[in-house]
Amino acid sequence: MAVCVAVIGKDNAPLYIGGIGNDTSTDNELSRQWLVHTALDALEERLVSSNTTTANTATNAARTDLRDLYLGLLYSTDTHKIYGYVTNTRIKLVLVTSSTSPSGSNIRDAEVRTALRRLHALYADAICNPFHLPGDQITSIKFDKQVKNLMLNNV
Amino acid sequence: MADDIVFELLHSEIINYALEQVKDVTKTKDTDLSVVEYIGFAAGYKIMERLTREWPRFKDELDTMKFICTDFWTCIYKKQIDNLRTNHQGVYVLQDNAFRFLTNFSNGQQYLEFAPRYVAYTCGLIRGGLANLCINSVVTAEVQAMPSCKFHIHVQRT
Numbered sequence: 001m002a003v004c005v006a007v008i009g010k011d012n013a014p015l016y017i018g019g020i021g022n023d024t025s026t027d028n029e030l031s032r033q034w035l036v037h038t039a040l041d042a043l044e045e046r047l048v049s050s051n052t053t054t055a056n057t058a059t060n061a062a063r064t065d066l067r068d069l070y071l072g073l074l075y076s077t078d079t080h081k082i083y084g085y086v087t088n089t090r091i092k093l094v095l096v097t098s099s100t101s102p103s104g105s106n107i108r109d110a111e112v113r114t115a116l117r118r119l120h121a122l123y124a125d126a127i128c129n130p131f132h133l134p135g136d137q138i139t140s141i142k143f144d145k146q147v148k149n150l151m152l153n154n155v
Numbered sequence: 156m157a158d159d160i161v162f163e164l165l166h167s168e169i170i171n172y173a174l175e176q177v178k179d180v181t182k183t184k185d186t187d188l189s190v191v192e193y194i195g196f197a198a199g200y201k202i203m204e205r206l207t208r209e210w211p212r213f214k215d216e217l218d219t220m221k222f223i224c225t226d227f228w229t230c231i232y233k234k235q236i237d238n239l240r241t242n243h244q245g246v247y248v249l250q251d252n253a254f255r256f257l258t259n260f261s262n263g264q265q266y267l268e269f270a271p272r273y274v275a276y277t278c279g280l281i282r283g284g285l286a287n288l289c290i291n292s293v294v295t296a297e298v299q300a301m302p303s304c305k306f307h308i309h310v311q312r313t
Contacts, residue, residue: 010289069212089206089287124204134200134287 003080005147006036007123008092009135015091016138018147036094039082042074043092045086070113081107085116088113115150122146123128159233166256169194170272188275195279196286203287206230216310217287220247227284245310249281250303257302274306281300281306 019032025067031120071084085093093116097107126132126143139145170191208270214221224236228251230266238250256273260266274296282294291311298304 029272086212087204088210088212089204090289120208124208127204128201130197 003151004032004035004096005097005119005151006032006094006096007119008036008040008094010090011091011135012040013135016147018144020148020151021104032096034078035080035096036084039074039094039096040092042082043071043084043086043094046071046074055073056065067153069126071083071107082125083112083116085120087120087123091123093123095119101151118150119147122150163256166263166276167273169276174272189271189273189274191275195276197279198284199283199285200287202230202280203227203281203284207288213288216245216290217241218292219290220249220308223281223284224249225228231280245312247307247308247310249308251306252303254302254304257298257304261301263300265302267298270301271296271303274298274304278306281308285310291304 004017006014006018007016009015012129014033014036016061017036020022028029057074069085069087071086073081074084074094075082079097079099082100083097085095087093095112095116097112122143123138126140127134127142132138132140162254165248170188173188173190174298176190188240204292207222210222220239220241224239228234228236232251232255234251234255236249237252238248240248240250254274254277256277257270260273278296282292285292285294285308291313293306293309293311295309297307
């Protein structure tokens with residue numbers, strides 16, 4: 001379903017960008033990076049607005065919703081839909097689906113939510129690797145494989 | 156439980172080892188526990204990513220500190236912090252009346268001079284946990300009478 005996922009660190013530096021399909025092509029790589037980075041502004045905007053509304057004591061229902069880690073659809077273009085998720089530790093997870101392919105066009109919100117939650121779990125595991133230093137790019141092959149699996153076969 | 160004691164023994168061995176290393180290098184009786192503090196930092200950083208996975212986003216700094224006092228502490232020391240105080244300007248004092256690493260030592264002043272060794276790891280643990288939540292801080296500990304221990308957290312504002 002997903003064509004690309006990205007893990008972005010606290011300082012907006014990408015820790016991991018993975019896509020499926022034509023992996024070696026530079027064009028794909030570039031377009032992936034571009035897609036993910038356009039989503040960052042939308043992400044920040046969501047975070048700021050959720051902070052101010054909680055300060056202004058919004059209604060209870062709205063508040064719990066805004067405090068959710070999953071931010072929902074951030075941005076959609078003709079060809080892609082971009083979903084965001086921000087952890088408590090300010091790690092941003094971005095998932096891009098293709099809106100042109102039949103499997104990606106009618107994807108449900110709940111599916112994206114579970115996929116991002118699983119990605120978060122995978123990320124937490126990757127972080128717990130003692131060879132990984134905080135803030136570094138994730139180079140673990142195991143993580144890469146698991147993420148590719150997540151993108152390919154689940155939901 | 157068995158796994159508790161494993162953690163405790165490993166912790167005290169790490170401290171013994173770190174002290175030995177320092178003694179070998181400098182040939183003095185100084186106690187440099189920055190290594191132990193760093194080990195704590197790395198552990199705290201990683202634990203935090205897992206612990207906060209199921210949590211809603213934190214509202215503010217105080218909310219985060221409450222999390223440290225309750226869930227974080229329960230996860231590591233099987234009890235909550237007994238007292239949390241703050242001046243609302245970035246200084247927090249966490250008081251644990253029966254700090255786990257000290258409970259076995261004494262109930263008063265005996266061995267007090269060795270107490271700082273056994274709190275260094277926990278200082279790092281707190282600092283690492285907060286660092287992953289984007290709060291830079293300096294954490295110090297104070298032991299007046301065992302087994303009670305106070306952790307002072309100074310949040311660094313930039």
